[in-house]
Amino acid sequence: MRRVAIVSYGMGNLRSVANAIDVLGATAVVIDRPAELQGVDAAILPGVGAFGEAMLRLNSAGWPEALHHHAFKAQRPFLGICLGMQLLAERGTEFGDHQGLGWFPGAVVRLDRPANVRVPHIGWNDVVAKRTDGLLATVAPSATCYFVHSFAFEPADESLISGVTEYGGHSFVSAVERDNVFGVQFHPEKSQKHGLAMIKRFLEV
Amino acid sequence: MLRTRLIPVLLLQNGMLVRSESFSIHQVVGNPIHEAKRFNEWNVDELIYLDISRDGSYDLRRDDHKVKNLSEPMQILEEVSKTCFMPLTWGGRIRSIDDMRLCLRNGADKVAINTGAFRSPQLIRDGANAFGAQAIVVCIDVRCTERGFEVFIDGGRESTGRDAASWAKEAVSHGAGEILLQSIDRDGVATGYDLDLIRAVAQVSSVPVIALGGVGRYENYAEAVKAGADAVAAANIFHFKELSDRNGKRAMAKAGLHVRTS
Numbered sequence: 001m002r003r004v005a006i007v008s009y010g011m012g013n014l015r016s017v018a019n020a021i022d023v024l025g026a027t028a029v030v031i032d033r034p035a036e037l038q039g040v041d042a043a044i045l046p047g048v049g050a051f052g053e054a055m056l057r058l059n060s061a062g063w064p065e066a067l068h069h070h071a072f073k074a075q076r077p078f079l080g081i082c083l084g085m086q087l088l089a090e091r092g093t094e095f096g097d098h099q100g101l102g103w104f105p106g107a108v109v110r111l112d113r114p115a116n117v118r119v120p121h122i123g124w125n126d127v128v129a130k131r132t133d134g135l136l137a138t139v140a141p142s143a144t145c146y147f148v149h150s151f152a153f154e155p156a157d158e159s160l161i162s163g164v165t166e167y168g169g170h171s172f173v174s175a176v177e178r179d180n181v182f183g184v185q186f187h188p189e190k191s192q193k194h195g196l197a198m199i200k201r202f203l204e205v
Numbered sequence: 206m207l208r209t210r211l212i213p214v215l216l217l218q219n220g221m222l223v224r225s226e227s228f229s230i231h232q233v234v235g236n237p238i239h240e241a242k243r244f245n246e247w248n249v250d251e252l253i254y255l256d257i258s259r260d261g262s263y264d265l266r267r268d269d270h271k272v273k274n275l276s277e278p279m280q281i282l283e284e285v286s287k288t289c290f291m292p293l294t295w296g297g298r299i300r301s302i303d304d305m306r307l308c309l310r311n312g313a314d315k316v317a318i319n320t321g322a323f324r325s326p327q328l329i330r331d332g333a334n335a336f337g338a339q340a341i342v343v344c345i346d347v348r349c350t351e352r353g354f355e356v357f358i359d360g361g362r363e364s365t366g367r368d369a370a371s372w373a374k375e376a377v378s379h380g381a382g383e384i385l386l387q388s389i390d391r392d393g394v395a396t397g398y399d400l401d402l403i404r405a406v407a408q409v410s411s412v413p414v415i416a417l418g419g420v421g422r423y424e425n426y427a428e429a430v431k432a433g434a435d436a437v438a439a440a441n442i443f444h445f446k447e448l449s450d451r452n453g454k455r456a457m458a459k460a461g462l463h464v465r466t467s
Binding site: 148 | 206207208209210245248250251283286287289290291292293309310311312313314315334335336337338339340382383411412413435436465
């Protein structure tokens with residue numbers, strides 16, 4: 001049975017991610033300390049909240065090095081959800097300029113939309129797959145997923161992009177991936193069967 | 206393209222689901238956990254739970270309903286979240302950041318705050334800073350009085366003299382991610398949403414406005430959206446009509462709205 005670590009750093013709803021893992025037949029382990037990453041098969045970095053506070057919490061507990069080791073040295077599957085995807089960026093601009101984990105080049109910026117388009121972007125929207133393999137393979141060409149966010153990651157390297165979503169006349173990047181590292185702006189754990197299909201895919205990596 | 210959300214609202218009173226009329230009449234309609242499971246199977250867009258209990262006394266009749274022995278609303282939330290693979294908002298008697306954190310930890314994706322936010326708008330700000338604006342839903346209960354659209358707090362018991370649109374605008378400025386706008390006058394009377402109220406608040410809100418209160422027919426949903434609501438919510442109609450989600454969505458699609466059907 002696969003053991004999937006869910007990183008607990010005080011940001012957001014871990015329970016729903018754990019529930020999704022459990023219902024798919026794997027074992028979710030909520031971990032509070034970086035050392036607990038040892039011995040898990042995969043890791044998920046969830047999170048709702050502000051970029052700066054999240055990095056502060058990750059840094060103060062020593063998460064960045066441990067997560068980097070997990071994803072790049074041990075090359076185990078890693079999934080960042082919502083804020084967890086944004087944290088992969090080099091920097092974030094929510095409530096000031098903050099340094100991110102820096103795994104993927106690019107910055108997290110506020111959704112810039114006309115005045116009549118509401119931000120945050122909240123609700124169900126289409127994720128259009130940019131590749132046929134990877135996390136979105138079983139839901140391609142597009143999946144309806146649940147979004148709740150005001151900021152989005154703009155990768156400097158286009159080959160990272162695995163999904164895009166149109167909102168208010170412009171598209172933003174809603175999924176990124178490279179090898180064993182995945183990031184999704186939407187909440188797969190809250191996106192009913194489409195979302196569960198992606199998590200299932202992640203568990204099979 | 207963003208879909209227009211249709212959101213069932215479940216009212217929880219002392220451990221039981223109730224239907225509400227005019228914020229004063231409450232009848233037990235079911236079991237909080239089974240109902241959530243049913244909505245998940247229906248593949249609804251989202252769920253809002255509002256705990257409208259007056260105090261911490263939880264109902265003893267729950268044993269008759271074959272629910273696990275849940276003595277706390279947070280246990281109900283935790284149990285509900287296990288079968289809820291769509292967004293879940295929890296509200297009721299949230300007065301502090303710690304209350305919010307507890308809800309999020311037990312499986313809520315967002316918290317709805319009302320009286321606590323009105324009495325201390327700083328709560329909105331603190332919540333948005335700690336958990337992100339998108340996790341903070343400010344619920345506004347409104348009654349039509351000689352003052353206009355007046356905000357009421359404490360379960361509709363306390364008048365504030367505050368205009369709904371002005372409070373909504375202030376709440377957004379503090380960091381509210383969504384406004385759940387409820388008409389007390391229309392609660393449980395099934396005569397349709399208060400469209401003037403929706404218009405007044407939607408005009409000044411830069412964040413999504415969820416309309417609640419008054420749905421009697423499925424056609425009412427599109428009326429609210431045309432008046433400016435971003436999402437539509439209802440409570441009683443989901444308990445008393447068959448296939449209420451699917452038929453509601455059908456009516457919305459027929460009216461030209463983009464809805465999620467799969």
